Amino acid sequence: MTRGLVSVVIPCYNQGRYLEETVRSVLASTYRPLELLLINDGSTDDSLESARLLEKKYPEVRVIDQPNSGVARARNTGIRAAKGEFVLPLDGDDTISDAYIGEAVAVLQQQPEVKVVYCQAVKFSETGQKAWKLKPFSLRALARDNMIFVSALVRKSDALAVGGFSEDMRMGREDWEFWIKMLKTGGDVVQLPFVGFYYRLSPGSKRKRTGTRQKKRERIAYLNQKHADFFLQELNGPLRFQRSWSRRYNTLLRWLGVL
Template sequence: MHPQPLVSVVIPCYNQEKYLKETVESVLKSSYTSFEILIVNDGSTDHSLALAQNLADQHSSICVLSFENGGVAKARNLGIQAAKGSYILPLDGDDLIHENYIEEAVKILEQKPSSKVVYCQAVKFNEQGQKPWKLKPYSRYQLARDNMIFVAALFRKSDWEKVGGFSEDMKMGREDWEFWIKMLKDGGEVYQLPFVGFYYRLTPTSKRKKTGTSQKKRERIAYLNAKHNDFFQEQLNGPLRIQRTWSKPYNTLMRWLGLL
């Protein structure tokens, strides 16, 4: 029988001792059995490292790496670099996955060599309850305007290598969006599984809140335009604008007026 390919679940962790065990347990419950878990301690100042090492002592599939704080993109890259699996699943240290997610995603990656990214439907949750995360359907045009693929998607390690990993100099948030642009701008299929397989935890200190300011947004758009001008020209007829949904009509008008 064909052996199951190894999946490396890379969990960057910065001060997430409160949630880390639950995150790891959601992976350990997977119906898919050929996986390793790499917990990357990103210079935590709480008890995350001790907790991670305790989990590794109990489960041979868990490996702990520990570094000075360098940010989530660097932590992910260090984990993926050390990963032995041909398939990668980045999972933040406070989020959860469904037990069938990895198994169903691997089936797609194995059956469809043209598929580059497999993700699923998702919910956002906290102590008060949960609500569906309404994600737009994927297309490269939509990806040019906004990100609809959360970071906890499965992809090939070889594709991560080809694009040079997550951009560690992108400190203003949404580095997963830039990573998907890099990986998908020259093509490749994206497949969304038809069930809820990912649970995104809303916390008072979540990075998404800290990086949602208008200043961060301006920095992010300038960064993306500088790095992926070719992609935005192709998809939006010009640069990504602050009012992102208006980028293409605005650029098209500016071209018609001879101002672009």
């Protein structure tokens, strides 16, 4: 079977100190052919300079510079520019194992019904690392929470078919909404049985900035507005602030004739 080109889309905003480590982890992959698209999202540190040096050093690397527009738009810029059949989003401070891409591509090529392939993961920092305990995937579980990190392999055509990442979702977890709109109309998901993704924990990470109660309320309102059909199907009504209780609460309200 012909090996399809994989485009690794790496948005970078002020992550210059980690960028080479991220790039090296991709280039260590046992899989070829690869291209790496480094999207500098208006960084104010040395990210663009670091990216240009990597572009000169490695023929697989291509740099795109854009004004600061947010990670969703940066990823979309990379997806649109990608020449590959397959796309792997990877943030500019995270890393992957050498086997991840090859194993994921094999699944996508052998199983056309599969839309998303991810793996087991580890969270790490300067003080050490710990396993990232991801809940098993199902559509009903996805309606309540996200268990697929952004760095999963997909076909470029599938990413474009749903319009990429929603650029107006600025309250965080845009990867959750991306998986909802990609999978709610069908398609299988496969998790590879090994650790292939390493998520860097840092004090100023976006995940921490968007973890407030207010951001959670904004996020739930956004998701309910865009995917009411999906939540009705899986949760019998809208996603609630206490997400794990959503289906029970909606079912009770329907029984009472309130919903």
